Each structure stands twice: as C-alpha cells, then as structure tokens.
Amino acid sequence: MAMLEHVNVTVADPAATAEMLCDLFGWRIRWEGDAMVSGHTKHVGGDDFYLAIFSPGETEPGDGRYQRRGALNHLGVVVDDLDGAEEKVKAHGYTPVSHAAYEPGRRFYFTEENGIEIEVVSYA
Known part of the structure; x- marks a missing residue:
C-alpha cells in the first residue's frame, strides 16, 4: 500500500506558518532552503510525513498555480x-x-x- 508523504502549499510567510504548525502540533522543521522560481520552502512535520510550505520569489512560474495560496x-x-x-x-x-x-x-x-x-x- 502506498502512503502519503507530503503536501505542498503556497503561503505568504513560510517562517510564520512553520512556527505556528510546530507550536500547535509538535512538528519540527525537517528541511528548509531555496526553491523554484527564487522561492523558499520549509518542510514541517515528523519522520514519515511533512508539509512543504512554499513561498514564491519574484519570478512567476509558467502556469501560476504555485502563486495561489x-x-x-x-x-x-x-x-x-x-x-x-x-x-x-x-x-x-x-x-x-x-x-x-x-x-x-x-x-x-x-x-x-x-x-x-x-x-x-x-x-x-
């Protein structure tokens, strides 16, 4: 059986959203770094799952879907x-x-x- 590993969502401020999720649910930041189109991502969750919290940079991706929060x-x-x-x-x-x-x-x-x-x- 397959399992869900992560969900990627666009937010205004990855740091603030990550801090809120860690505080509410006891999660941790698993990774963070530069992402596509000069954006930034934080992976927040546990050992077997995470939420990828993405914020786009200045360059809009091709179809714009990563710009929608x-x-x-x-x-x-x-x-x-x-x-x-x-x-x-x-x-x-x-x-x-x-x-x-x-x-x-x-x-x-x-x-x-x-x-x-x-x-x-x-x-x-």
Missing part, C-alpha cells in the same frame, strides 16, 4: 488531546468552528491566515 480543501491533523489542541488554536488567535462528534472521533476546523482550512481530529 491555499489551493486545497483542507489539511487533516490527528491529535491525542482535542481539547488541548483547541486551546492552543485559540491562543494563536484562530477561531475553531464546525465542531462535530461522530464515529470514529471528534473534530473541529479553523482557517489560518493563508486561507488554509485545518481539520483537527481525535480518535482517542
């Missing part, structure tokens, strides 16, 4: 302590919405400053 539906993140995660999300100034409890878990969503919706779910 948040071009996906949402990211899903599993946590052990949903209530604790929600408190951290609020402390960062985000508003949790769409709380739901249904088998097999509980969840809520929030949208960060790049327009990326993040679903936080717990199966505990």
Whole structure:
C-alpha cells in the first residue's frame, strides 16, 4: 500500500506558518532552503510525513498555480488531546468552528491566515 508523504502549499510567510504548525502540533522543521522560481520552502512535520510550505520569489512560474495560496480543501491533523489542541488554536488567535462528534472521533476546523482550512481530529 502506498502512503502519503507530503503536501505542498503556497503561503505568504513560510517562517510564520512553520512556527505556528510546530507550536500547535509538535512538528519540527525537517528541511528548509531555496526553491523554484527564487522561492523558499520549509518542510514541517515528523519522520514519515511533512508539509512543504512554499513561498514564491519574484519570478512567476509558467502556469501560476504555485502563486495561489491555499489551493486545497483542507489539511487533516490527528491529535491525542482535542481539547488541548483547541486551546492552543485559540491562543494563536484562530477561531475553531464546525465542531462535530461522530464515529470514529471528534473534530473541529479553523482557517489560518493563508486561507488554509485545518481539520483537527481525535480518535482517542
């Protein structure tokens, strides 16, 4: 069976987004460096996965898709302590919405400053 290794998303400020994700979810910066079209990327996650957080430079790529921020539906993140995660999300100034409890878990969503919706779910 194949597994998902990473998702690449365009943001305004990779450093700020990486810091927020590391603080909220206990992730770490696995790599960072120069990227295509004079941009910059940070890989944030764990040993088996990461989120590639990209910001373009001055030169626009051919089709412009890497210039659009948040071009996906949402990211899903599993946590052990949903209530604790929600408190951290609020402390960062985000508003949790769409709380739901249904088998097999509980969840809520929030949208960060790049327009990326993040679903936080717990199966505990």
